[in-house]
Amino acid sequence: MQTGTHLDREHCVRAVQSKDARFDGWFFTAVLTTRIYCRPSCPVVPPKPRNMTFYPSAAACQQAGFRACKRCRPDTSPGSPEWNRRADLVARAMRLIADGVVDREGVPGLAARLGYSARQVERQLLAELGAGPLALARAQRAQTARLLVETTPLPMSEIAFAAGFASIRAFNDTVREVFALSPSELRARVPSSRAAGTPEFPGTPGTLTLRLPFRAPLNPDNLFGHLAATAVPGVEEWRDGAYRRTLRLPYGHGIVALAPRPDHIACRLTLSDLRDLTVATSRCRRMLDLDADPVAVDDRLRADPVLAPLVDRAPGRRVPRTVDEAEFAVRAVLGQQVSTAAARTHAARLVTAHGKPLDDPEGGLTHLFPAPDALAAVDPASLAMPRTRRTTFTTLVGALADGRLRLGVEADWAETRARLLDLPGFGPWTADVIAMRALGDPDAFLATDLGVRRAARELGLPATPGALTARAEVWRPWRAYAVQYLWATDGHPINFLPA
Structure with missing residues (x-):
């Protein structure tokens, strides 16, 4: 499907047209006419191929000015299998970003753990993913914020800092930019019966109940x-x-x-x-x-x-x-x-x-x-x-x-x-x-x-x-x-x- 930043356009188009969920997380489809980005399996009618462009990460879509689809919720796709099957610099960096290292230690901390300079890490991530470590960490913070907004009754101020944002303003601006909705509007859209917010276990006060997606089959x-x-x-x-x-x-x-x-x-x-x-x-x-x-x-x-x-x-x-x-x-x-x-x-x-x-x-x-x-x-x-x-x-x-x-x-x-x-x-x-x-x-x-x-x-x-x-x-x-x-x-x- 991809080598470095080179996505195979023909294969990507076929995956989108067939709504193939196996490729969710491998790449993201950005629609030039609507300025929305989706997962390959998005349930809406696929756009015309000439209106599709493809990115290897949600962060790259966001940096290019696209917002997340409200139907397929591309930010909740399974992660790319690339980062768990490779041991090169980019894969190791992506595993560290997922582990929250950029939020806790910044880009210098990420680079130090990898044994490279911050400039080298930035260059390689940009080359392969179209986004640097700060943008990738920001996309992850946005996903965490959405999860907390939609599944907990926490005040927005607590959610902002729990998701890793340095300020309420950065939280509000990022959520609006990525999802085209304010945090309050995101919460208002969630019906009380929504499955993602319905406990699947006998409840204990103060717990979070989530759904972890995967690619089928899973034994x-x-x-x-x-x-x-x-x-x-x-x-x-x-x-x-x-x-x-x-x-x-x-x-x-x-x-x-x-x-x-x-x-x-x-x-x-x-x-x-x-x-x-x-x-x-x-x-x-x-x-x-x-x-x-x-x-x-x-x-x-x-x-x-x-x-x-x-x-x-x-x-x-x-x-x-x-x-x-x-x-x-x-x-x-x-x-x-x-x-x-x-x-x-x-x-x-x-x-x-x-x-x-x-x-x-x-x-x-x-x-x-x-x-x-x-x-x-x-x-x-x-x-x-x-x-x-x-x-x-x-x-x-x-x-x-x-x-x-x-x-x-x-x-x-x-x-x-x-x-x-x-x-x-x-x-x-x-x-x-x-x-x-x-x-x-x-x-x-x-x-x-x-x-x-x-x-x-x-x-x-x-x-x-x-x-x-x-x-x-x-x-x-x-x-x-x-x-x-x-x-x-x-x-x-x-x-x-x-x-």
């Missing part, structure tokens, strides 16, 4: 099954058809409940500081891999006759990821060479002893997972694990605490994997599972995983790591998704949606 079995089966008591739980967990966020903490629905993920957030809304939503989307392009993934894997029956049986598998990369790395070490139940037990002990307590109005969740600096102070002798794994644990948390190892969304996948392998006690399995589920590398492959090797043997694939890795070359760049289909041949609880 929730392994996604929620994995999260529920590996849930750490006190930090995570499965309750009443929803996965619930605590969140450590830049301005405070939160509790989220996520439940699969036929056409969206129901999300309920309770936040100690509303300024964390954008970050919390972004991290939940990332954990559930909601910006993936399942059609592209499945088409590639289905081309292999060995995987085709697995894909056809249950298409749309996602890679279960994490809301906290450092937490996942610690849990990966705790899970080395032990069962899922034993890993949960080890993690629960750390949480009880060193996690920050919090209050869950619904009960069940009690702590935030300990931060690396808290774990760095743990007495190794208190850890109920072999001496060599204690060394692995203490080295990891020490490197995370002092910044020698960074696993955030800005991490370069190949470089970070190499650094992990340099740590004592880190073999290919630990490095690859962190690459797959924490770093988000869609091509990470667990060739040494027991479940993967067992599935390979049953399917007639090579079962030795070297031979299996060579055979898996045909699954690139989606080998992490191939792992999900291989795991699904097993009867382990991670492969089934909890009752």
Whole structure:
């Protein structure tokens, strides 16, 4: 569909004319006659091709003077799959912007995290997306503001600062420019029965109920099954058809409940500081891999006759990821060479002893997972694990605490994997599972995983790591998704949606 800023006009026109929702978020259609921009699947009659122009981002549309369509709400499209399948500067910058870094640290902070100058970052984003980091962050603030206006009774002044605006005036001006309506007019348009504002969970006062969109198909079995089966008591739980967990966020903490629905993920957030809304939503989307392009993934894997029956049986598998990369790395070490139940037990002990307590109005969740600096102070002798794994644990948390190892969304996948392998006690399995589920590398492959090797043997694939890795070359760049289909041949609880 696109390479850099070069959108294939013919393919874009066809996608708009067929109202193909698979391309929502990939690009945006701006209509020259109405000065409105839409998602490809907009339900209105498509404009004539000569009146269409295409942009790779909503921010670029807004900078060009187009306003968001009131029918298709393009600002609520799933994110572009590009930013989760690439590890170059632009993709890493986009992940950081989604995580709110520009709002908190400015463009210099964004550039410093990426290891480039602010001018280089600006130039590359403009070249590929038609908008710089400030414009991209502004578009994100507008989306957050609209969400709060339409789904909460908060005063506009509170919404302005919660969405990241520096002033009420900037909030009002941006909303009017992007949506062609004032904030009050946006709120007045929302009927009381509107689904987006209707709670999908039993309510707790002070919570926000959202819908997280995705590209179909989505198979929730392994996604929620994995999260529920590996849930750490006190930090995570499965309750009443929803996965619930605590969140450590830049301005405070939160509790989220996520439940699969036929056409969206129901999300309920309770936040100690509303300024964390954008970050919390972004991290939940990332954990559930909601910006993936399942059609592209499945088409590639289905081309292999060995995987085709697995894909056809249950298409749309996602890679279960994490809301906290450092937490996942610690849990990966705790899970080395032990069962899922034993890993949960080890993690629960750390949480009880060193996690920050919090209050869950619904009960069940009690702590935030300990931060690396808290774990760095743990007495190794208190850890109920072999001496060599204690060394692995203490080295990891020490490197995370002092910044020698960074696993955030800005991490370069190949470089970070190499650094992990340099740590004592880190073999290919630990490095690859962190690459797959924490770093988000869609091509990470667990060739040494027991479940993967067992599935390979049953399917007639090579079962030795070297031979299996060579055979898996045909699954690139989606080998992490191939792992999900291989795991699904097993009867382990991670492969089934909890009752």
